[in-house]
Amino acid sequence: MATGEEGNEGVPANLRKQLAVAVRSIQWSYAIFWSLSATKQGVLRWGDGYYNGDIKTRKTVQAVELKPDKIGLQRSEQLRDLYESLLEGETDAQNKRPSAALSPEDLTDEEWYYLVCMSFVFNPGEGLPGRALADGETIWLCNAQYADSKVFSRSLLAKSASIQTVVCFPYLGGVIELGVTELVPEDPSLLQHIKVSLLDFSKPICSEKSASIQRNGEADEEPMCAKVDCDIVDELVLENLYSPAQEIKFDPENIRELRESIPKELDMDSLDECSNGCEHNYQTEDSFMVDGMNGGASQVQSWHFVDDDFSYGVQGSINSSDCISEAIVNQDKHKSSPERENAKKAHLEELQECNHSKLSSLDLGADDITNYRRTISAVLRNSDQLPETRCICSCGCKSSFVRWRMVEAHKPRAHQETLKKILFKVPLMHRGQALKSEQENGAKSLLGDVDFCAGHILSTKKKEHEKFLVLRSMIPSIEEIDKASILDDTILYLRELEARVEELESGMDSTDFEGKVTRKKLPDMIEQTSDNCKKRWINKRKASDIDETDAELDRNAQGDGLQSDVKVNVKEQEVLIEMKCPYREYLLLDILEAVNNLHLDTHSIQSSTLDGVLTLTLKSKFRGAALSPAGMIRQVLRKITWKY
Amino acid sequence: MENSTQESHHLRSENSVTHESPYPLYAMAVSSSPSRHHNHRIALGSFLEEYTNRVDVVSFDPDSLSIKTHPGLSFDHPYPPTKLMFHPPSSNPSKSDLLASSGDYLRLWEVRENSIESVAVLNNSKTSEFCAPLTSFDWNEIEPKRIGTCSIDTTCTIWDIEKNAVETQLIAHDKEVYDIAWGEARVFASVSADGSVRIFDLRDKEHSTIIYESPQPDTPLLRLAWNKQDLRYMATILMDSNKVVILDIRSPALPVAELERHRASVNAIAWAPHTCRHICSAGDDSQALIWELPTVAGPNGIDPMSMYSAGSEINQLQWCAAQPDWIAISFSNKMQLLKV
Numbered sequence: 015m016a017t018g019e020e021g022n023e024g025v026p027a028n029l030r031k032q033l034a035v036a037v038r039s040i041q042w043s044y045a046i047f048w049s050l051s052a053t054k055q056g057v058l059r060w061g062d063g064y065y066n067g068d069i070k071t072r073k074t075v076q077a078v079e080l081k082p083d084k085i086g087l088q089r090s091e092q093l094r095d096l097y098e099s100l101l102e103g104e105t106d107a108q109n110k111r112p113s114a115a116l117s118p119e120d121l122t123d124e125e126w127y128y129l130v131c132m133s134f135v136f137n138p139g140e141g142l143p144g145r146a147l148a149d150g151e152t153i154w155l156c157n158a159q160y161a162d163s164k165v166f167s168r169s170l171l172a173k174s175a176s177i178q179t180v181v182c183f184p185y186l187g188g189v190i191e192l193g194v195t196e197l198v199p200e201d202p203s204l205l206q207h208i209k210v211s212l213l214d215f216s217k218p219i220c221s222e223k224s225a226s227i228q229r230n231g232e233a234d235e236e237p238m239c240a241k242v243d244c245d246i247v248d249e250l251v252l253e254n255l256y257s258p259a260q261e262i263k264f265d266p267e268n269i270r271e272l273r274e275s276i277p278k279e280l281d282m283d284s285l286d287e288c289s290n291g292c293e294h295n296y297q298t299e300d301s302f303m304v305d306g307m308n309g310g311a312s313q314v315q316s317w318h319f320v321d322d323d324f325s326y327g328v329q330g331s332i333n334s335s336d337c338i339s340e341a342i343v344n345q346d347k348h349k350s351s352p353e354r355e356n357a358k359k360a361h362l363e364e365l366q367e368c369n370h371s372k373l374s375s376l377d378l379g380a381d382d383i384t385n386y387r388r389t390i391s392a393v394l395r396n397s398d399q400l401p402e403t404r405c406i407c408s409c410g411c412k413s414s415f416v417r418w419r420m421v422e423a424h425k426p427r428a429h430q431e432t433l434k435k436i437l438f439k440v441p442l443m444h445r446g447q448a449l450k451s452e453q454e455n456g457a458k459s460l461l462g463d464v465d466f467c468a469g470h471i472l473s474t475k476k477k478e479h480e481k482f483l484v485l486r487s488m489i490p491s492i493e494e495i496d497k498a499s500i501l502d503d504t505i506l507y508l509r510e511l512e513a514r515v516e517e518l519e520s521g522m523d524s525t526d527f528e529g530k531v532t533r534k535k536l537p538d539m540i541e542q543t544s545d546n547c548k549k550r551w552i553n554k555r556k557a558s559d560i561d562e563t564d565a566e567l568d569r570n571a572q573g574d575g576l577q578s579d580v581k582v583n584v585k586e587q588e589v590l591i592e593m594k595c596p597y598r599e600y601l602l603l604d605i606l607e608a609v610n611n612l613h614l615d616t617h618s619i620q621s622s623t624l625d626g627v628l629t630l631t632l633k634s635k636f637r638g639a640a641l642s643p644a645g646m647i648r649q650v651l652r653k654i655t656w657k658y
Numbered sequence: 659m660e661n662s663t664q665e666s667h668h669l670r671s672e673n674s675v676t677h678e679s680p681y682p683l684y685a686m687a688v689s690s691s692p693s694r695h696h697n698h699r700i701a702l703g704s705f706l707e708e709y710t711n712r713v714d715v716v717s718f719d720p721d722s723l724s725i726k727t728h729p730g731l732s733f734d735h736p737y738p739p740t741k742l743m744f745h746p747p748s749s750n751p752s753k754s755d756l757l758a759s760s761g762d763y764l765r766l767w768e769v770r771e772n773s774i775e776s777v778a779v780l781n782n783s784k785t786s787e788f789c790a791p792l793t794s795f796d797w798n799e800i801e802p803k804r805i806g807t808c809s810i811d812t813t814c815t816i817w818d819i820e821k822n823a824v825e826t827q828l829i830a831h832d833k834e835v836y837d838i839a840w841g842e843a844r845v846f847a848s849v850s851a852d853g854s855v856r857i858f859d860l861r862d863k864e865h866s867t868i869i870y871e872s873p874q875p876d877t878p879l880l881r882l883a884w885n886k887q888d889l890r891y892m893a894t895i896l897m898d899s900n901k902v903v904i905l906d907i908r909s910p911a912l913p914v915a916e917l918e919r920h921r922a923s924v925n926a927i928a929w930a931p932h933t934c935r936h937i938c939s940a941g942d943d944s945q946a947l948i949w950e951l952p953t954v955a956g957p958n959g960i961d962p963m964s965m966y967s968a969g970s971e972i973n974q975l976q977w978c979a980a981q982p983d984w985i986a987i988s989f990s991n992k993m994q995l996l997k998v
Contacts, residue, residue, distance in 0.1 A: 414996035415964035441791035444762040
């Protein structure tokens with residue numbers, strides 16, 4: 015209990031503890047006692063307070079094992095120390111800030127609110143406490159964050175801390191103020207409860223609690239008991255006053271079971287019915303688990319992953335910065351590979367600054383974070399509070415599972431064979447089947463087997479050789495007979511022709527321009543097909559703008575009667591597509607979409623529109639292991655050219 | 659579990675039931691609600707690398723520890739079904755048992771007393787040509803009219819099965835999408851060959867959030883499981899990896915834990931349906947491991963709680979909410995129900 019507080023002569027002894035009991039029993043966020051200033055008549059200033067809200071950073075300065083109620087007291091004291099050190103820092107800018115246990119970055123919004131309250135001074139009749147004292151009546155303010163600043167001068171502060179309900183009532187020459195982050199409608203019984211709890215405790219509460227703890231005989235239970243203790247104490251002293259306490263039947267049996275089966279939770283749900291709901295549930299579970307594991311000392315450094323805004327958005331239900339995440343990360347650090355470790359460390363360090371939600375590794379913009387926050391709050395809000403979980407103990411029947419121990423298990427040669435087949439091969443079987451049924455037009459396949467590619471190759475091998483000869487005859491510069499060189503020469507010849515065509519095109523200004531523009535646009539469209547719907551649509555729109563201008567400039571007759579010509583050349587992973595077809599709107603787009611759907615990554619396109627006829631040369635590569643046969647590609651493209 | 663220290667061999671008859679099928683099995687589904695007329699039904703999909711495959715529905719009697727086959731409850735399926743799933747538990751128990759299967763299309767079947775009738779074939783390709791085969795799907799438990807499917811054309815399609823129409827289709831990833839899982843009525847997550855886990859919200863279709871990316875770029879993530887008891891956590895498995903990665907949706911990018919005790923690659927994962935911290939995984943090392951996620955991990959990583967060794971590589975794992983005491987696994991052509 016801090017004794018060295020200046021100007022607090024009007025504060026009764028042990029007030030902080032009384033405030034602690036009062037606020038913890040109703041699980042509100044803070045309790046402040048505004049005392050009358052000795053120096054100025056009628057002016058209210060900070061007397062004492064107890065903070066019972068969300069905590070962001072828990073740092074232990076001493077190695078002593080602390081009970082949670084004491085943690086709360088210590089926290090309040092730390093906040094006071096911080097305030098005082100900040101004050102000193104302001105007045106004496108030369109000195110470095112004296113080392114307080116906490117630093118501003120460690121505080122949640124609520125804690126900030128509490129801290130800033132310490133600086134407030136109220137003239138008679140001014141502000142909520144002032145009016146309460148002047149009128150001699152209780153004031154219950156709901157929706158404090160929206161209150162007029164004349165009524166409640168700290169309303170903006172309250173908004174940032176999401177304090178929604180504030181209650182002030184005169185007490186012992188000063189004013190007691192209680193606040194909570196939830197909207198609690200006016201409840202006279204609650205007030206009664208608080209007043210009684212304040213009055214009835216003349217002796218320090220700690221000993222009471224420790225006595226009851228001793229009763230259980232298990233030091234490790236403290237954290238758990240502390241929470242429940244509030245209720246014992248309440249049950250003993252205050253009967254029938256306020257609902258949440260009643261639901262708890264403090265049961266030593268429960269505690270013992272809990273020790274055995276850690277995942278199991280007490281009826282914390284009923285405890286947390288009102289007020290802070292999940293928030294406290296998680297928090298206590300948090301502390302219980304951690305302390306249980308670590309033998310009582312709250313030595314684990316648990317810090318928030320993301321900044322305060324995050325918790326603000328989700329009403330504190332995310333507040334249990336679960337030790338799972340951080341502690342495990344801590345422990346698992348050594349396991350990960352060096353780079354990853356450094357990345358992790360750096361990551362954690364950044365988090366420790368708590369300056370910004372460090373999702374930068376994913377390059378999330380502020381917008382994304384807000385959206386994601388909304389999503390998470392939707393998911394977690396609708397999920398029930400942690401249900402009373404049963405242990406996985408089987409009752410009666412013996413289990414098939416035995417206790418785990420490291421054994422040399424049989425190592426197969428193939429990895430995830432079935433799973434991979436189901437994901438990689440089976441879907442392609444369907445595609446082959448679809449194509450085959452198209453091709454055959456009713457003729458039933460005798461073989462149940464799919465391997466369309468194989469079948470195709472077999473039937474055309476004979477014709478291939480003939481075709482090579484035809485090709486050789488077409489190209490003037492070919493001398494060799496072997497296939498490889500024929501193809502090489504063909505490629506060279508085609509390139510020559512393309513270059514010539516380009517030259518010819520460049521002679522005609524307008525066409526060239528459009529051709530160039532479309533060419534440039536295409537890679538963008540390709541890249542963006544992997545984005546989500548909307549972006550795709552936007553690109554479609556842009557492309558169509560270009561297409562329209564294209565059509566305008568090329569007012570030549572659309573060659574309706576022209577045959578469309580599609581040539582597809584598949585060589586291992588490379589696919590060369592050459593098309594010549596009557597031009598129409600969105601044609602290029604459809605072609606590219608189809609090509610993409612066929613698992614081809616286009617890396618080069620040359621297109622030109624002349625007299626309403628689109629000539630397109632497209633070079634692409636198969637994306638993955640899936641190879642589509644040339645026939646299939648040709649089919650697809652033909653169909654597209656026929657569509658109108 | 660903690661109590662049983664005996665070897666499982668001589669107790670096999672008491673704590674596990676085996677069903678041998680004429681063909682290798684992959685897809686498996688356990689019915690969520692037994693009706694008065696029949697015991698728990700289990701649908702088994704065959705895995706034959708040919709066109710004709712079959713799905714059989716057997717029934718499991720936990721009291722007599724027996725599995726009965728029904729010759730009438732069986733149907734043909736083109737190519738192996740990639741996933742089977744029964745209708746989630748509904749408030750209306752007298753409704754007929756619906757079974758959904760994915761393969762080339764999403765198909766709905768009504769499982770009656772002695773026969774199975776096809777209810778719908780959901781095909782969303784505009785041309786009849788190139789349907790995008792489905793790799794997996796998930797039935798939304800909060801909104802049972804919603805089924806989300808994922809396919810190799812990088813899209814996820816959300817179906818409204820009451821109207822038999824597409825609710826929406828999203829391009830979810832850059833590469834093939836391998837698995838999808840619902841978290842809430844309008845929020846789902848998916849994994850893909852591009853190595854990322856993304857969360858989508860149907861209220862805001864333009865944004866998705868990557869909450870994890872595989873450490874080696876482009877290592878496909880093959881399966882995803884969202885903890886229905888504690889929606890903060892998800893689990894995923896990578897290709898050719900013996901790790902089960904546990905993610906916290908509130909902290910993207912950093913996995914909460916990596917469970918690395920399998921001796922070979924992991925094939926399937928399933929969260930416990932009745933507790934919030936247990937997960938079961940099965941892999942090519944023929945082992946099924948049950949893990950309990952602690953709040954604080956030891957320095958050497960997390961050890962499993964218990965294990966079971968099967969006869970060969972375990973391909974499939976189902977832990978159904980209607981039967982929280984039994985885990986169903988399938989390996990080669992056997993299906994086993996193991997008592998937890």
